[in-house]
Amino acid sequence: MSETFQVDLGGIVDLLARHLYSSPRVYLRELLQNATDAITALDETSATSEGPSDPARRVDEAAGGAGVADTEVVRGSVTLRCGAGGTLEVSDSGVGLTLAEATELLATIGRSSKRDLELGTGREQFLGQFGIGLLSAFMVTDEIELVSRSSRTPDARAIRWTGYADGRYSLVELADDDPRAPARAGSTVRLAPRRDLEHWLEPATVEALAVDYGSLLPVDLRLEVEQPDGSVVTRSLSETDLPWERRYETDRARELALREYCESALGFAPLACIPLDLPVAGLSGVAYVLPSAVSPTTSSAHRVYLKRMLLGTSVDELLPPWAFFVRCVVNTTAVRPTASREGLYEDDILLATRDALGSTIRRWTLDTLAMRDAGSARLLAVHHLAVRALALVDDDMLDLAVEVLPFECTTGQATLAEIHERHGQIHFTPTVEGYRRIAPVAHAQDLPVVNAGYVYDADLLERVRVRRPSWSVTPVSASDVSQVLLPLEPLRALETTDALVSIRGSLAAGGCDVDLRTFEPSQIPSMLLDDRDADHEQEVSAAVSEADDLWGGVLGEFSQPSHRRRLILNDANPAVRDVLGVSDRAVREAGARALYVTALLQSGRPLPLHETDLMNDALSTLLRSATAARGAADDREGETT
Numbered sequence: 114m115s116e117t118f119q120v121d122l123g124g125i126v127d128l129l130a131r132h133l134y135s136s137p138r139v140y141l142r143e144l145l146q147n148a149t150d151a152i153t154a155l156d157e158t159s160a161t162s163e164g165p166s167d168p169a170r171r172v173d174e175a176a177g178g179a180g181v182a183d184t185e186v187v188r189g190s191v192t193l194r195c196g197a198g199g200t201l202e203v204s205d206s207g208v209g210l211t212l213a214e215a216t217e218l219l220a221t222i223g224r225s226s227k228r229d230l231e232l233g234t235g236r237e238q239f240l241g242q243f244g245i246g247l248l249s250a251f252m253v254t255d256e257i258e259l260v261s262r263s264s265r266t267p268d269a270r271a272i273r274w275t276g277y278a279d280g281r282y283s284l285v286e287l288a289d290d291d292p293r294a295p296a297r298a299g300s301t302v303r304l305a306p307r308r309d310l311e312h313w314l315e316p317a318t319v320e321a322l323a324v325d326y327g328s329l330l331p332v333d334l335r336l337e338v339e340q341p342d343g344s345v346v347t348r349s350l351s352e353t354d355l356p357w358e359r360r361y362e363t364d365r366a367r368e369l370a371l372r373e374y375c376e377s378a379l380g381f382a383p384l385a386c387i388p389l390d391l392p393v394a395g396l397s398g399v400a401y402v403l404p405s406a407v408s409p410t411t412s413s414a415h416r417v418y419l420k421r422m423l424l425g426t427s428v429d430e431l432l433p434p435w436a437f438f439v440r441c442v443v444n445t446t447a448v449r450p451t452a453s454r455e456g457l458y459e460d461d462i463l464l465a466t467r468d469a470l471g472s473t474i475r476r477w478t479l480d481t482l483a484m485r486d487a488g489s490a491r492l493l494a495v496h497h498l499a500v501r502a503l504a505l506v507d508d509d510m511l512d513l514a515v516e517v518l519p520f521e522c523t524t525g526q527a528t529l530a531e532i533h534e535r536h537g538q539i540h541f542t543p544t545v546e547g548y549r550r551i552a553p554v555a556h557a558q559d560l561p562v563v564n565a566g567y568v569y570d571a572d573l574l575e576r577v578r579v580r581r582p583s584w585s586v587t588p589v590s591a592s593d594v595s596q597v598l599l600p601l602e603p604l605r606a607l608e609t610t611d612a613l614v615s616i617r618g619s620l621a622a623g624g625c626d627v628d629l630r631t632f633e634p635s636q637i638p639s640m641l642l643d644d645r646d647a648d649h650e651q652e653v654s655a656a657v658s659e660a661d662d663l664w665g666g667v668l669g670e671f672s673q674p675s676h677r678r679r680l681i682l683n684d685a686n687p688a689v690r691d692v693l694g695v696s697d698r699a700v701r702e703a704g705a706r707a708l709y710v711t712a713l714l715q716s717g718r719p720l721p722l723h724e725t726d727l728m729n730d731a732l733s734t735l736l737r738s739a740t741a742a743r744g745a746a747d748d749r750e751g752e753t754t
């Protein structure tokens with residue numbers, strides 16, 4: 114036998130009203146949305162006899178692009194009235210509700226008049242669909258009152274529904290002479306503020322929220338504020354058209370207006386404006402290029418209007434991930450919001466919209482970069498990371514990036530195309546540390562090596578290698594550069610043999626082999642050849658020696674040293690020659706340890722405990738030897754005087 118779930122209404126109301134939305138501010142959005150939908154429903158009713166109509170268009174036509182003025186064309190109005198006692202009334206001239214409709218719609222959480230479950234229709238015209246939005250008012254009040262008179266059934270009596278935050282409600286018909294019954298068709302929602310939340314219903318807050326969420330709605334939106342003396346101040350909050358859909362005298366005037374809008378709505382002066390127009394997706398707007406670089410991981414906060422109502426100012430997921438260098442303002446009729454209306458529902462429509470927007474921004478970026486003018490240089494200087502990100506997923510952008518993207522190279526900054534043309538091949542290091550290690554030597558030898566250690570670069574070079582099979586694009590490590598390290602003259606090799614053996618002995622225990630070569634530039638005393646495995650093993654052995662018995666045993670399993678670091682000492686360097694020439698073995702080995710630690714530091718590796726000890730030992734030995742030498746010299750001086 115199956116049973117029906119029991120529902121804790123108070124809990125459900127609390128969950129939906131207080132935990133679905135990120136801020137109480139959305140209560141006004143939901144009320145504006147219900148009022149607009151009620152006007153749309155009225156419009157739909159009359160359209161059945163008159164033919165289809167677009168409420169947004171009707172308002173624009175009615176306003177004539179010159180502000181919302183009184184007009185003979187019938188259209189809906191929504192009035193927000195802030196009462197002197199801190200209350201708020203939201204009245205609409207919409208379709209209204211009969212007792213039967215209110216019983217069905219307002220008494221059942223999740224029931225909505227705006228979707229036909231069987232036919233799957235309704236969503237296109239209306240903003241709401243989930244049947245929970247009204248509950249958001251419980252974020253600012255404990256009691257919602259709705260009085261309504263139906264326009265579809267003019268003979269029906271007005272109704273009064275009151276909902277309470279604990280899940281109760283009452284619903285009554287109002288007598289025609291009841292002063293609370295609305296005179297005309299439509300609905301009024303009344304809220305009294307919850308204690309300590311009065312500010313959400315104050316005139317200044319209501320005005321700011323209404324302008325933000327509703328100024329572009331296709332209704333005549335007004336704010337009425339009751340003054341202490343009983344008079345009422347009225348203000349129109351409606352704007353007639355979307356800034357990017359206005360007609361402008363010239364392209365320049367349009368550009369300036371769109372920039373100005375960006376500064377006021379998004380708070381920055383854009384580098385450029387990219388028009389967005391996807392009639393099939395019912396989307397129009399502007400993508401603004403950010404004036405400074407941002408990290409690819411920054412979440413993209415777009416300002417999204419759904420059927421001219423502001424959904425949110427931080428809507429993510431509208432664009433492909435590589436388009437992190439723009440912020441959009443769009444109005445759309447097609448994409449679906451999530452139930453909280455703070456994000457977009459990830460469905461086929463959103464996927465198609467994202468693809469289409471991505472290709473508009475991609476086309477603009479390709480065209481702008483191809484111009485090779487001041488604008489493209491600016492775009493590249495600020496947003497080269499985005500260009501790199503796009504080149505990873507787009508062949509056309511990859512081809513362009515090869516021509517225009519500058520890379521750090523040991524022979525100077527250049528594009529990949531320039532490097533290939535000059536040298537016939539492209540060598541690169543996949544890490545910044547690797548580059549730092551070999552750059553001085555490669556530079557002195559005039560070997561072109563590209564630093565591909567920054568975000569996306571190694572993958573980008575890999576893509577270039579695959580896309581241009583005739584090009585030689587190869588990763589290099591310090592050991593590849595060792596070809597330029599020359600062996601010593603036989604006589605010098607003989608001379609240094611003993612010193613080298615003792616130095617090798619002193620560094621062998623630390624997992625480092627030592628070689629003596631000569632290379633340019635002579636200012637570089639030594640080089641540590643890159644061997645990732647050796648580095649890893651070095652870290653493990655350090656951990657083993659520092660760990661307690663249990664962990665030392667476990668880690669020790671992984672450290673069977675077979676890979677070793679190679680320290681190449683440069684015989685052309687005066688300090689190295691000094692160390693090799695010292696007759697005192699302890700001092701020589703201390704000098705070698707100091708050279709090793711310096712090479713480690715130069716290669717950007719962290720200095721583990723073992724190496725720090727080496728450095729300290731070396732310093733003490735050198736200091737002791739210097740003091741002893743000084744003492745001996747003083748003694749000799751004393752004997753002669």
Ligand SMILES: Nc1ncnc2c1ncn2[C@@H]1O[C@H](COP(=O)(O)OP(=O)(O)OP(=O)(O)O)[C@@H](O)[C@H]1O
Pocket residue numbers: 143147148151205207208209210218219224225226227240241242243244245246247248299300301
């Ligand atoms: N001002 C109004 N005029 C007429 N009917 C209304 C009004 N406000 C609410 N309703 C009715 O109450 C129902 C429930 O409203 P509610 O805001 O909870 O959900 P919704 O708007 O349908 O969907 P969503 O949760 O997506 O906002 C609506 O579908 C509508 O039929």
